[in-house]
Amino acid sequence: xxxxxxxxxxxxxxxxxxWAENVLRGDFLPDNYGGLVDWTLTGQMSFLRLxxxxxxxxxxxxxxxxxxxxxxxxxxxxxxxDYRMSFWVRTKDARGPRLEFQDLRxxxxxxxxxxxxxxQGQWQKLEWSxxxxxxxxxxxxxxxxxxAFPKEGFLDISDxxxxxxxxxAKQKTHRRSTNQPYRAxxxxxxxxxxxxDAADARMTFHFSGTLPKEPSKLTLKVALAGREAMAExxxxxxxxxxxGALDEGSHRAVAxxxxxxxxxxxxxxxxxxxxxxxxxxxxxxxxxxxVSEIASRPLANEDITFVFARAGxxxxxxxxxxxxxxxxxxxxxxxxxDDGLYMETMRWVSAGAHTVKVSGVSEGAVGRLNLRRVKYxxxxxxxxxxxxxxKRKYAGNSFDxxxxxxxxxxxxxxxxxxxxxxxxxxxxxxxQAAIRQDLLERGVYITYxxxxxxxxxxxxxxxxxxxxxxxxxEAGRRGLPCCFEENTVRAPRLMKYNAxxxxxxxxxxxxxxxxxxxDLGRMNxxxxxxxxxxEMAGYANGGTGExxxxxxxxxxxxxxxEGLDNVYRTMKxxxxxxxxxxxxxxxxxxxxxxxxxxxxSWTSWVMPECDYKGFLSRYMQLMATDPAYANIAGxxxxxxxxxxxxxxxxxxxxxxxxxxxxxxxxxxxxxISDLPGYMDNxxxxxxxxxxxxxxxAEGTLVAGSRKGLGTYxxxxxxxxxxxxxxxxxxxxxxKASNGVxxxxxxxxxxxxxxxxxxxxxxFNLDELDNPKARPQDRETAIKVSFTGxxxxxxxxxxxxxxxxxxxxxxxxxxxxxxCATDDTLTFTLSDGDGLPPGERRCINYVGFRRCYxxxxxxxxxxxxxxxxxxxxxxxxx
Numbered sequence: 117x118x119x120x121x122x123x124x125x126x127x128x129x130x131x132x133x134x135w136a137e138n139v140l141r142g143d144f145l146p147d148n149y150g151g152l153v154d155w156t157l158t159g160q161m162s163f164l165r166l167x168x169x170x171x172x173x174x175x176x177x178x179x180x181x182x183x184x185x186x187x188x189x190x191x192x193x194x195x196x197x198d199y200r201m202s203f204w205v206r207t208k209d210a211r212g213p214r215l216e217f218q219d220l221r222x223x224x225x226x227x228x229x230x231x232x233x234x235x236q237g238q239w240q241k242l243e244w245s246x247x248x249x250x251x252x253x254x255x256x257x258x259x260x261x262x263x264a265f266p267k268e269g270f271l272d273i274s275d276x277x278x279x280x281x282x283x284x285a286k287q288k289t290h291r292r293s294t295n296q297p298y299r300a301x302x303x304x305x306x307x308x309x310x311x312x313d314a315a316d317a318r319m320t321f322h323f324s325g326t327l328p329k330e331p332s333k334l335t336l337k338v339a340l341a342g343r344e345a346m347a348e349x350x351x352x353x354x355x356x357x358x359x360g361a362l363d364e365g366s367h368r369a370v371a372x373x374x375x376x377x378x379x380x381x382x383x384x385x386x387x388x389x390x391x392x393x394x395x396x397x398x399x400x401x402x403x404x405x406x407v408s409e410i411a412s413r414p415l416a417n418e419d420i421t422f423v424f425a426r427a428g429x430x431x432x433x434x435x436x437x438x439x440x441x442x443x444x445x446x447x448x449x450x451x452x453x454d455d456g457l458y459m460e461t462m463r464w465v466s467a468g469a470h471t472v473k474v475s476g477v478s479e480g481a482v483g484r485l486n487l488r489r490v491k492y493x494x495x496x497x498x499x500x501x502x503x504x505x506x507k508r509k510y511a512g513n514s515f516d517x518x519x520x521x522x523x524x525x526x527x528x529x530x531x532x533x534x535x536x537x538x539x540x541x542x543x544x545x546x547x548q549a550a551i552r553q554d555l556l557e558r559g560v561y562i563t564y565x566x567x568x569x570x571x572x573x574x575x576x577x578x579x580x581x582x583x584x585x586x587x588x589x590e591a592g593r594r595g596l597p598c599c600f601e602e603n604t605v606r607a608p609r610l611m612k613y614n615a616x617x618x619x620x621x622x623x624x625x626x627x628x629x630x631x632x633x634x635d636l637g638r639m640n641x642x643x644x645x646x647x648x649x650x651e652m653a654g655y656a657n658g659g660t661g662e663x664x665x666x667x668x669x670x671x672x673x674x675x676x677x678e679g680l681d682n683v684y685r686t687m688k689x690x691x692x693x694x695x696x697x698x699x700x701x702x703x704x705x706x707x708x709x710x711x712x713x714x715x716x717s718w719t720s721w722v723m724p725e726c727d728y729k730g731f732l733s734r735y736m737q738l739m740a741t742d743p744a745y746a747n748i749a750g751x752x753x754x755x756x757x758x759x760x761x762x763x764x765x766x767x768x769x770x771x772x773x774x775x776x777x778x779x780x781x782x783x784x785x786x787x788i789s790d791l792p793g794y795m796d797n798x799x800x801x802x803x804x805x806x807x808x809x810x811x812x813a814e815g816t817l818v819a820g821s822r823k824g825l826g827t828y829x830x831x832x833x834x835x836x837x838x839x840x841x842x843x844x845x846x847x848x849x850x851k852a853s854n855g856v857x858x859x860x861x862x863x864x865x866x867x868x869x870x871x872x873x874x875x876x877x878x879f880n881l882d883e884l885d886n887p888k889a890r891p892q893d894r895e896t897a898i899k900v901s902f903t904g905x906x907x908x909x910x911x912x913x914x915x916x917x918x919x920x921x922x923x924x925x926x927x928x929x930x931x932x933x934x935c936a937t938d939d940t941l942t943f944t945l946s947d948g949d950g951l952p953p954g955e956r957r958c959i960n961y962v963g964f965r966r967c968y969x970x971x972x973x974x975x976x977x978x979x980x981x982x983x984x985x986x987x988x989x990x991x992x993x
Contacts, residue, residue, distance in 0.1 A: 137279065137280075137289075138276075138277050138278060138279055139191055139193070139278050139279070139280075139289060139290070140188050140191075140258065140276045140277065140278045141153060141154035141155065141188065142174055142175070142274075142275055142276050142277070143174070143175055144165055144175045144176075144177045145297060146165065146297060146326070147297045148297045148299065148300050148325050148326050149300070149324065149325060149326060149646045149647065150326050150646065152165070152177070153297055154188060155186060155187065155188055156186075156187045157184060157185075157186055157187075158184045158185045158187060159182060159183050159184020159185060160181070160182030160183060160184055161179055161180070161181060161182045161183060161184030161185070161186070161262065161265075162179070162180055162181045162182065163177055163178060163179050163180070163186060164177070164178045164180070165177050165178075166178055166272070169274075170204050170239070170274025170275050171204050171239045171241070171274065171275070172204070172274070172275045174204075174274050174275040175274065176272055176273070176274045177272070177273050177274075178270050178271070178272050178273075179260070179262060179265075179270065179271040179272075179273070180265050180269065180270040180271070181265055182264070182265070183262060183263050183264050183265075184261070184262070185216075185259040185260060185261040185262075186259065186260045186273070187257055187258070187259040188257070188258045188259070188276070191255065191256045191257070191258060191278070191290075192254055192255055192256075192289070192290035193248050193251075193254060193255075193256050193280075193285070193289055193290075194248065194254065194280070194284055194285045194288045194289055195225075195248055195249065195250050195251050195254060196247060196248065196249070196250070197247065197248055197280065197281075197282045197284050197285035197288075198245065198246070198247055198248075198280075198281040198282045198285060199245075199246050199247075199248055199278060199279060199280055199281055199285060200243070200244075200245055200246075200277070200278075200279045200281050201217070201243070201244045201245075201246055201277065201278050201279075202241060202242060202243040202244070202275075202276075202277045203241075203242060203273055203274065203275060203276040203277060204239050204240070204241050204242075204273070204274040204275050205231055205232070205235065205239070205240055205241075205242055205271065205272065205273060205274075206235055206237065206238065206239045206240070206271075206272040207231065207232055207233060207234055207235050207269075207270070207271045207272070208234055208235075208237060208268065208269050208270050209233070209234055209265065209266045209268065209269035210231070210233045210234070210262050210265055210269050210270070210271045211233065211262065211263045211264040211265065211266075211269070212233075212261075212262060212263030212264070213230075213231035213232075213233055213260070213261070213262045213263075213271055214228050214229060214230055214231055214260075214261055214262075215228070215229040215231060215242075215258075215259070215260055215261075216228050216229075216257075216258075216259050216261055217229070217246070217256065217257070217258055217259075218249075218256065218257055219249065219250065219251035219252070219255070219256050219257075224249065224250045224251055224252065225248075225249025225250050225251065226249075227246070227249070229242070229244060231260070231271070239272075239274075245281070248285075258276075258278060260273060299382065300323065300324060300325025300326070300373070300381050300382040301323075301324045301325065301382055301384055301650055302321050302322070302323050302324070302336065302371045302372070302373050302382040302383070302384055303321060303322050303324060303384070303649060303650040303653050303654070304319050304320070304321055304371075304386055304388070304653060304657060305320055305321065305322045305354070305649060305653045305697075305698045305699065305700065306319075306320040306698070306699040306700050307319070307699075307700050308656060308657055308661035308700050308704075309386060309387065309388050309389060309657040309661045310388075310389040310391070310657075310661030310662075311389075311661060311700070312359075312362070312388055312389065312390040312391075313390070313391075313393055314361065314362055314363070314364045314390040314391060314392050314393075315361055315392070315393065316358070316360065316361065317358070317359040317360065317361070317362045317388070317390055318356055318357065318358045318359065319338070319356070319357060319359075319369075319388060320354055320355070320356040320699075321336055321338070321354065321355055321356075321357070321371055322353055322354050322649050322650070322653070323336070323349055323353040323354075323355075323373050323381070323382060324353075324382075324645075324646040324647065324649060324650050325353075325373075325381060325382055325646065327353070328375060332375045332376050332377075333348060333375070333376050334348070334349040334373055334374070334375055334381070335347070335348055335349065335355075335373070335374050335375075336348075336349055336355040336357060336371065336372070336373055337371070337372045337373075337374060338357045338359075338369055338370070338371045338372075339369065339370045339372075340359055340362075340367050340368070340369040340370075340388065341359070341362055341363070341367050343359065345357035345358060345359050349373065353646075362390045363390070364390055364391055364392060365389065365390065366387050366388070366389050367387070367388050367389070367390065368385065368386075368387055369385070369386050369387070369388050370383065370384075370385050371383070371384055371385075371386065386657075389661070391467075393425075394423060394424070394425045394426070394467050394468060396423060397423045397424060397425040398410060398422040398423045398424070400489055403488075403776075403777025403778075403779075404740040404741055404773065404777050404778070404779050405491075405739060405740050405741065405742075405745050405746050405748065406490060406491045406739070406740055406748075406750075406751065406773055406774040406777065407431075407488050407489070407490050407491075407773075407774065407775065407776070407777030408488065408489045408490075408777075409486075409487075409488050409489075409777065410422050410430070410487040410488055410489060411485070411486075411487040412484065412485070412486050412487070412488075413484070413485060414483070414484055414485075415434065415438060415441065415474070415477050415481055415482070415483035415484060415485050416474065416477055416485075417474055417475055417476070417477045418473075418474055419471055419472070419473050419474075420471065420472045420473075420474070420487060421469060421470070421471045421472075422469070422470055422472075422487070423468065423469045423470075424465060424466070424467050424468065424470070424489070425467060426467045427464065427465065427466045427467050428464070428465065428489055428490075428491075429462050429463070429464055429465075429489070429490050429491065429492060429493075429750075430445070430462065430463055430464075430465050430470070430487070430488070430489055430490070431460070431461075431462050431486070431487070431488040431489075431490045431775060432445065432450060432451060432460065432461055432462075432463070432472060432485075432486075432487055433451075433458075433459060433460025433461070433485075433486050433775075434451070434459045434460065434483050434484065434485060434486075435483060435484040435486065436483055437453060437458060437459045438453075438459070438477070438481055438482075438483045439453050440453065440476040440477075440478060440481075441453070441459070441474065441475070441476045441477055441481070441483070442474075442475050442476050443472060443473065443474050443475070444472070444473045444475075445463055445465070445470065445471075445472055446465075446470050446471060447471075447473075450463060462490065462493065472487060488775075488777065490774060490775060491748065491749060491750040491751065491774065492664070492706055492749050492750025492751075493750060493751065493752065493770070493774055493775075630655065630658070630663050630664050630665070630666070631655040631663070631664075631665045631666070645697060648697065649697050649698055652665070652694070652697065652698045652701045653698050653700070653701070655704070656698065656700050656701050656703075656704040657700075663704060664704050664705070664706055664749060664750075665701070665704055665705050665706065666706045666708050666752065667705070667706075667707065667708060668708045669687070669707050669708060669709055669735075672721045672722075673721065673722040673723060673726040673728060673731045673790070674723055674726065675723035675724070675725030675726055675791070675796065675798075676725075676791075677791055680726070680731070680734075680790055680791060684734065684735065684738055687735070687738070688738070688742060688744045688745075691744045691745060691748075692744055695747065702745075702747045702748055702749070703747045703748075703749055704749050705748055705749050706748075706749050706750040706751065706752055707739065707748060707750075707751050707752070708751075708752040708753075709732060709735060709736070709751065709752065709753050709766075715829060715831070715877040715927060715929050715961045721831075723798070723799070724798030724799060724875075724961050724962055724963030725791065725793075725795070725796050725798060725963070726790055726791055727783075727788060727789060727790060727791070727792050727963075727965040727966065728762065729761070729762055729765045729766075729769075729783055729788050729965070729968060730783045730788045730789045730790035730791070730792070731790040732762075732765070732766060732769060732783075733765075733769050733781055733782045733783035733784075733788065733790070734781065734783070734790050736751070736769055736770070736772075736773045736774075736782075737773065737779070737780070737781050737782070739751065739773075740773040740774075740778075740779060741779050751770070751773075751774055753766045753767070753770055759913070759931060760978070761873065761967055761968055762968075764968060764970075764974070765783075765788070765968040768782070768968075768970060769782045769783070786966070786968060786969075786970075787867060787870070787966055788965075788966050788968065792964075792965065792966065793865070794863050794864075794865070794866075794964040794965070795861055795863060795962075795963075795964050798876075798960075798961060798962040798963050798964075799831075799842065799843065799845055799960050799961060799962075800819050800845045800846055800847050800960060801842075801845055803819040804819055804847070804859075806861065807847075807859055807860065807861055808858075808859070808860040808861070808862075809858075809859060810857070810858040810859075810860070811857055812852035812854070812855030812856050812857045812947075813852045813854075813855060815850070816849070816850040816851075816852045816855075816857050817847070817848070817849055817850070817857040817858075817859065818847075818848050818850075819845065819846070819847055819848070820845070820846055820847075820848045820881075820958070821844050821845045821846070822844055822846075822884070823844060824844070825843060825844040825846075825884070826842050826843030826844040827843075828884070828925065828927075829843040829844075829877065829927060829960070829961070831843025831844075831961070843960065843961070845960060846958040846959060846960040847859055847945075847958065847959045847960070848881060848956055848957075848958050849898075849945075849946075849947055849956070849957045849958070849959070850954065850955070850956050850957075851947050851951040851952065851953050851954060851955045851956075851957070852947075852953065853953045856946050856947050857946060857947050858944050858945070858946045859944065859945045859946070859959070860942055860943065860944040860945075861942065861943060861962075861964075862940060862941070862942045863940065863941050863942070863943070863964055864939065864940045865939065866904075866905075866936040866938070866939050866940065866941060867936065867939070868936055868937065868938060868939060869935065869936065870935070870936055870966065870967075871908070871933055871934065871935050871936075871966070871967035871969065871975065872905070872933070872934055872936060872941075872964060872965065872966055872967060873911075873931055873932065873933045873934075873964075873965055873966075873967050874900065874930075874931070874932045874934070874943055874962075874963075874964055875929070875930065875931050875932075875961070875962070875963045875964075875965070876898075876929075876930050876945070876959055876960070876961055876962040876963070877927055877928065877929050877930070877959070877960055877961040878897060878898050878927075878928045878930065878957055878958060878959050879925055879926065879927050879928065879957075879958050880897070880925065880926070880955070880956065880957060880958075881956035881957070881958050882955065882956055883925040883926065884925045896914075896948045896949070896950075897928070897947075897948040897951060897957050898930065898945055898946070898947075898948055898957060898959060899945070899946045899947065899948045899949065900930070900932050900943060900944070900945055900946075901943070901944045901946070902932075902934050902941055902942070902943050902944075903941060903942045904936065904937060904938040904940050904941030904942060905934035905935060905936050905937055905938070905941040906934060906935045906937055907932060907933070907934050908933045908934065908935060908979065910979050910982040910983045911931070911932075911933035911979070911982060912931065912932050912933070913929075913930070913931045914928055914929070914930045914931075915928065915929060916928055933967060943964075945959060945962075
């Protein structure tokens with residue numbers, strides 16, 4: 117990759133043939149949504165299309181206020197070919213302005229070009245010759261960015277140019293056809309399109325578009341069932357129309373927004389569905405936001421009838437297995453004896469009356485039947501990855517079926533999708549196919565992992581293909597939901613291609629749409645309501661109005677109480693904002709509590725001072741008890757990139773809140789807090805404060821830092837977490853020819869007899885400088901010893917983490933489990949045996965947390981399983 121930055125054109129560039137076309141849209145045409153055709157504004161930056169002309173007579177756009185970027189995305193270029201790039205710029209007091217050019221995924225190629233921060237109010241032309249870098253799919257982003265503007269600061273742009281130079285580039289570069297401004301849209305937002313009351317139907321619509329410059333009263337007109345309902349749009353661009361009594365069933369509705377002159381500003385077609393309201397629904401005892409009790413009584417042979425006002429999940433289970441007992445739901449068997457392990461299930465039922473029949477209860481049988489209405493429990497991945505694996509060369513990703521069943525992991529996350537009394541489908545090697553077949557037979561669908569999840573790579577950047585994909589998915593999957601994931605939605609969002617442009621067709625063909633978002637915080641929600649509202653409403657109303665949105669709530673857990681409380685508060689505020697924008701949206705939202713917390717694997721947004729088990733418990737308690745989450749559709753726990761300690765806790769916490777309907781802090785029952793306070797400065801942000809340092813020789817044990825290291829460590833910068841150097845500081849142990857480096861810490865306030873875990877990350881500094889220097893003894897490079905506690909060696913793990921796309925060197929994540937013999941312990945980290953003199957080993961992310969064992973038998977059984985796994989593993993201890 118060769119980059120030549122120049123103010124004058126190179127001779128080769130002067131030879132560009134006259135037909136070479138600019139692939140950027142330089143006319144800055146308004147798109148009817150307050151934006152620009154083919155351009156997207158991200159962040160909090162504002163822009164204005166100026167009336168004046170640029171130096172070459174072209175339009176001028178001004179960026180000001182806040183921070184962000186003006187993006188021209190999804191440019192289809194030719195990798196490794198030459199291009200000429202230029203634009204005119206005029207700046208005043210801009211902070212950190214730059215041009216960034218990258219492949220769409222920003223993983224293979226990413227270049228930055230400086231822009232003058234202050235041109236003294238004069239136009240200046242910037243020119244570069246470039247060789248476009250690699251890309252997975254030949255799509256690239258071109259963006260002008262700025263970190264901040266003072267009150268009077270600005271950045272003006274005119275005549276942006278990107279032209280192919282080489283003959284190969286000229287022939288294969290895609291010239292974007294001239295796009296027209298986007299058509300404004302009028303979108304139904306409340307209630308769901310299938311939620312109209314046949315006796316008194318009404319629907320609220322939102323107008324997504326730019327209001328006329330001159331004051332003009334806008335009217336919403338909806339033609340439906342041979343009549344027309346009208347209402348004036350308010351300042352929030354919303355209006356509610358009432359249709360009165362309608363026949364039950366589906367009705368085609370044509371919604372239009374017109375001005376006082378009769379000009380149609382938006383016109384769209386939808387299918388609205390009416391149904392009678394269910395009479396006399398069964399009174400439910402609300403336990404928390406996730407669970408309401410229908411019946412809880414001693415086990416007996418009986419029929420229990422209940423009536424749901426609307427469709428939803430029902431939980432049926434016994435508090436303990438009772439041999440001979442069976443249960444059916446609406447005549448279909450759902451409970452039976454299963455080797456005495458458990459008897460429970462969850463099933464989706466329609467609105468209306470349903471009957472549970474319990475049989476086979478013998479005289480004197482002891483047990484209790486629980487019948488509850490519960491929310492959606494999202495089963496993303498049946499077998500999660502256990503990234504903290506036994507020492508040495510253990511290559512397996514998960515424990516065997518016996519482990520899953522012993523700790524309830526074969527049902528804890530998957531009651532929503534798996535039938536009881538069918539453990540055979542969890543046998544190794546057949547689980548995915550068997551689960552899927554069982555689901556299809558029962559007409560049950562799960563969104564990720566075992567059903568029709570869209571392959572999005574071929575269509576990621578071309579909105580024209582969405583309609584075809586939607587059609588093909590429907591035809592190929594026989595009407596099962598069409599699920600779009602984060603990479604799919606990224607292209608239309610960057611291109612301002614509204615999701616509503618595709619979902620209306622699915623609505624007409626009664627196909628459900630689901631959306632999987634990578635992270636709620638990266639969705640840029642609420643920054644542009646005219647695009648966010650139709651998108652949210654589109655998926656909520658997709659097809660039959662049963663679409664769901666699944667967002668991964670990445671843990672952003674700081675090391676302070678103030679920071680943690682800010683995270684919890686922000687989550688609530690996001691919920692309130694979403695429900696305000698689209699009232700029916702939250703009732704379709706599933707919060708996926710993510711577990712990306714292993715250093716070196718994707719991300720670790722959890723400070724080492726925080727116990728992420730306690731954070732999960734507090735977050736789930738918040739969702740279960742706070743009114744802000746009263747309408748949430750459900751919850752999910754994927755359980756990936758974590759150790760079995762977290763996985764077992766998450767499963768039990770899920771049951772505590774989402775099946776049992778509890779409201780207390782589950783972690784507190786076991787002495788687990790989100791901020792336990794055992795130690796601070798685990799990332800050496802403050803040098804060796806709080807640590808005891810014993811170097812082998814002068815300079816062999818020092819606190820260091822390396823800019824950019826945090827990116828490799830996957831310690832993502834986040835406004836809730838800490839300073840920008842997060843993950844870039846470390847303790848460096850340089851092996852001396854004589855003597856040992858020792859780094860110690862004392863922990864107080866422990867409970868005698870309880871188990872705790874020490875976790876930390878280590879890496880080789882020489883390998884960071886030279887990735888080919890791959891040491892072989894990563895696991896034993898750091899030696900750990902304890903006083904005041906007995907180590908449990910079967911739980912000791914050390915494994916190499918990292919992702920080749922991001923991590924330039926190997927990170928080793930360590931875990932040591934101990935049983936406290938006193939209320940105070942000291943752990944010491946020192947050089948491992950056999951290291952050559954001069955080798956530099958570094959440590960960061962040192963955390964100390966309480967282990968989770970529900971009862972003593974858990975500890976005993978898990979210890980035996982670990983020992984058995986290690987003894988069967990080549991290279992095990």
